[in-house]
Amino acid sequence: MGRVIAEILTIGDEILRGEIVDSNKAYLSERLLEAEIECHYQLSVRDDPPAMADALRCAAERADVVLVSGGLGPTRDDRTTAVVAETFGRELVLDEASLALIRAFFARVGRPMSENNAKQALFPSGAEVLPNPEGTAPGFQLEVPGASVFCLPGVPRELRRMMDEQVLPRLGCGGAGGAKGPSLVRARLLRTFGIGESSLDSELEGLELPPGVTLGFRTQFPDNLVRVVARAETAAVAEERCGAVVSDLRKRLGPLLYGEGEAPLAAEVVAELREQKRTLAVAESCTGGLLAERVTAVAGASAVFLGGVSAYADSAKTRLLGVPEALLATHGAVSEEVARAMAEGIRGRLGADFALATTGISGPGGGSASKPVGLVYLALASAEETHCDSFVFALDRSRHRSLTAQVGLDWVRRKLLGFELVGPSLMRRDGEEPTGTSDSHGRSHERR
Amino acid sequence: MGRVIAEILTIGDEILRGEIVDSNKAYLSERLLEAEIECHYQLSVRDDPPAMADALRCAAERADVVLVSGGLGPTRDDRTTAVVAETFGRELVLDEASLALIRAFFARVGRPMSENNAKQALFPSGAEVLPNPEGTAPGFQLEVPGASVFCLPGVPRELRRMMDEQVLPRLGCGGAGGAKGPSLVRARLLRTFGIGESSLDSELEGLELPPGVTLGFRTQFPDNLVRVVARAETAAVAEERCGAVVSDLRKRLGPLLYGEGEAPLAAEVVAELREQKRTLAVAESCTGGLLAERVTAVAGASAVFLGGVSAYADSAKTRLLGVPEALLATHGAVSEEVARAMAEGIRGRLGADFALATTGISGPGGGSASKPVGLVYLALASAEETHCDSFVFALDRSRHRSLTAQVGLDWVRRKLLGFELVGPSLMRRDGEEPTGTSDSHGRSHERR
Structure with a gap:
């Protein structure tokens, strides 16, 4: 049995003008791959009929499945x-059921339906309509010589749901949960933090x-991700080989590996705090609220996160955290003493099990000879002790804050x-930049 | 003189597997457009020589300028x-100068240079080498029949600098500042907040x-952006027409228009606070630190931002902000009374001119019949008064927090x-969803 090949075609002037980063292509490719279908081409063209027609013909020739996104709206x-x-070579025919749904949508929101919306109920003859519960423009599937063509809306929320609920099942893959049934590929994504990409590669030497089985490496600043992909004659063998490699990697990487799948580090931290019934508070100077934001972005954080202070001005450090003015005057706001006092101050005030503090110089201004831009102190206070350490992250403001958090x-x-x-300063001994800032930032490479 | 047409070709298995969202294409397209060059196709292919060769031939046939990204590294x-x-049909030749630079790079970071790195000093005969000050892989320009082909690294930081400093000047456009000299197109981007996309469209009726001159609309949640593009025979005319339309839009949109260009709302707020020498503090419950994070992400925020409290637990509201326990017991944490007390509490403690407070239910859990998921109270305290209002934003957790902030x-x-x-609740009178949640979220449409 030959492999099924797909091509993705996204349509819209705004893409070709560079006004939007088109994330639909990555989503569709990833979902296709989980369903054993390799995408060989991703193409974007303008709202220009001759260019669209050429692209459609070419895609239908070289691929078995063509996913088209965009250009289904009323304008x-x-x-x-x-x-x-x-x-x-099809006629356009009106689908009464779709028209009724569009009318119902406008009635529900209490707006008059302008006539151009009726256009969204027209489909090529022979097409199967794909419902769009998230918006007004339905999609459709059309069988043409050599290929199945699926036309989906450009709005990411609508496209994703239609892909999962309508397209994948028609490609023989069970709905939202991803590929079901026998399968020849298994993939797992491992998340690491604290190790640079090339050190990670060396760590796995031998x-x-x-x-x-192949390993793929990718930097998602400040994390480094490893994807294990196993292909085999049977799903069971692929599954088993993938699992064996994941076990090996877990052993080798130890604490550097923090999780698997899509959940970020903050979600793992919230889950572990819940598990252990412990609470967290934060006191942030240079990260300015980013730590609190990352933690509270996780649904359910309220069970473990008591609160935090964004202590930007010295007065906030003294009044909200009780950092002594003398400490600030003697050591400066960016110092081990102040980091410790901030962590202990918020921990005492809120009665948290753990309290984190950050104080540093994220730049671009504010540095001096003894305290350069990039310097940061972190402190973690608990009942037993307060641990404090300092780093110099030579990064821009945004990445400095992100890495610190x-x-x-x-x-x-x-x-x-x-x-x-x-x-991550551990990683700098050999002159390598800290985690996630290596040359390969933003792209991935492979080991086979 | 005919228009110059470009095509962008990005190369990498990771793109076709959907592991990364390839933002290089949008960056390159946008920079090309500023230089009067329209991009008609964006294509991505795997690290597969026959597919790459086909794509290169096809691009060189239909475009005058071909920008290739990715696949220049050592592996x-x-x-x-x-x-x-x-x-x-070119030979590969070694460029000694590039090899010396690669050796110097490794010497500088104190690492041995593995021999595969020498590969990055090989170029097609006749190519002009484009230096890469951000990494080891240089790019190159090659003139082929009908097209100029530019090969750039895939790492965004490296690609952007090479595009601005090496490619654009070779296309007759002045370096990093964008297109210089006579020009036929002028574009400006206006940023609005508080009005839904279709209301914005109606607002501009007539x-x-x-x-x-054309207008383009785009949602960048929770903002809506309007791009004015003017084309004319001379740059002066384009400039003048673009400016005239921008003035008209400013008059019509009034306070809905908050800025121009790439700076987010927080940057405008920080700039205006600096201008007026006023200070800000925040007390956040449902936004959990997002407000403080957005403000402190702006370089120079320390001049106007005193600090904030992420008051997630009730104990944080009483201990850090002085919200009376009785108020919490009587009205609940999500109430006008508590929002006001939070704003006034942080304002008094830090002595800020203005203080913002948020308290609400971002979901997915935590709602009740009288206080549904999505409900949020905002309060803004100043010397004269405390203004408070409530909204129900029927959005997911992440967008609820973002819109509230x-x-x-x-x-x-x-x-x-x-x-x-x-x-933005003003926008909901006609049944439209709040700003940025319209059907067109994530894509743009045009008015001509």
Whole structure:
């Protein structure tokens, strides 16, 4: 049996003008791959009928499945349906059921339906309509010589749901949960923090990979991710080989590996705090609220997160955290003494089990000879002790804040799990930049 | 003179597997457009030599400028240089100067240079080397029949600098500042908050556009952006028509328009606070630190932002903000009384001119019949008064927090500029969803 090949075609002037980063292509590709379907081309073209027609013909020739996104709306720029019909020699026919749904949508929101909305109920003859519970423009599937063409809306929320609920099941894959039934590929994504990409690669030197298993590395600042992909004749063998490699990696990476899948480090920290019934508070100077924001972005954080202070001005440090003015005057706001006092201050005030504090110089201004831009102190206070360490992260303001917050979260995780509290500065001994700032930032490479 | 047409080709298995959202295409397209060059196709292919060769041939046929990104690194997956050379019938030749620079790079970071790095000093004969000050892989320009081909690294930081400093000047456009010299297109981006996309469209009903001027609408949740693009025979005319339309829009939109260009609302708020020498503090329950984070993400925020409290637990509200326990017991944490007490509490403690407070139910859990998920109270305290209002934003947790924070920032801006304090609920009278949640979320449409 030959492999099924897909091509993705996204349509819209705004993409070609660079006004939006089109994330639909990545979503569709990833979902296809989980369903054993490889995407060989991703193409974007303008709202220009001849270019759209060429692209559709070319895609239908070289792929078995063509996913088209965008251009299904009510405006004159939305030409996908008409161009698909013309390219593959179909008439446009009105689907009464779809028209009724569009009318009902407008009645529900109490707005008059302008007539151009009726256009969204026209489909190429022979097409199967794909309902769109998230918006007004339905999608459709059309069988053409050599390929199944699926036309989906461009709005990411609508597209994702239609892909999961309508397209994947029609490709023989069970709905929202991803590929069901027998399968030849298994993939798992491991998340690491605190190790640079090339150190990660060295760390795995000599790892024996079973046949058909590959490792992919990717930086998602400040984390580094490892994807294990196993292909085999049967799903069971792929599953087993994938699992064996994941076990090996877990052993080798130890505390550097913090989780699996899509959940960020903050979600792991919240889950572990819940598990251990412990609470957290934060006192932030240079991260300015980012730590609190990351923790509270996790649904259910209220069970473990008591609160925090964004202590930007010195007065906030003294009044909200009780940092002595003398300490600030003697050591300066960016100092080990102040970091400790901040962590202990918020911990005492809120009665938290753990309290994190950050104080540093994220830049671009504010540095001096003795305290350069990039310097940061972190402190983690608990009932037994307050651990404090400093780092110099030579990064821009946004990444400095992001890396600092992540080190803090990683300390809480390590504390909860009984690991040593280390920072990414460990990675700098060989001159390598800290985690996630290596040359490969933003792209991935592979080991086979 | 005919228009110059470009095509962008990005290369990498990780793109086609959907592991990364490839933002390089949007960046390159946008920079090209500023230089008068329209991009007609964006194509991504795997690290697969036959597919790469086909795509290169096709691009060189239909475009005048071909920008290739990715596949220039040292590993065996990096095949771009070899495939370009073969496709266009060139030998690979070693560039000694590039090799010396690569050796120097490794010497500087104190690491041995593995021999595969030397591969990055090979170029197709006749190519001009483009230096890469951000990494080890240089790019190159190759003139082939009908097109100029530019090969750039895939790492966004490296690609952007090479595009601005090396590619654009070679296309006759002045370096990093964008297109210089005579030009036929002028574009400006206006940022609005507090109005839904279709209301924005209606608001502009009857606006007279000079010839060659188009408006583009785009939602960047929770903001709605309007791009004015003017094309004319001369740069001066384009400039003047663009400016005239921007003036018209400013008049019509009034306080809904908060800024121009890339700076987010928080940056405008910080700038205006600095201008007026006023200070800000925040007390956040449901936004959990997001307000403080947005404000402190702006470089220079320390001049106006005193600090904030992420008061997640009730104990944090009483201990850090002085909210009376009786108030919490009587009205509940999500109430007008508590919102007011939070704002006034942080304002008094830090002595700020303005203080914002948020308390609400971002979900997914925590709602009740009288206080549904989505309910939120905002309060803005100043020396004269404390303004408070409530909204129900029927959005997911992340967008609920984001919209709430933006309403708060918008209130500070409106207060500073003497505008009425309104919220996006104004937009809901006709049944439309609040700003940025319309059907067009994530894509744009046009008016001509």
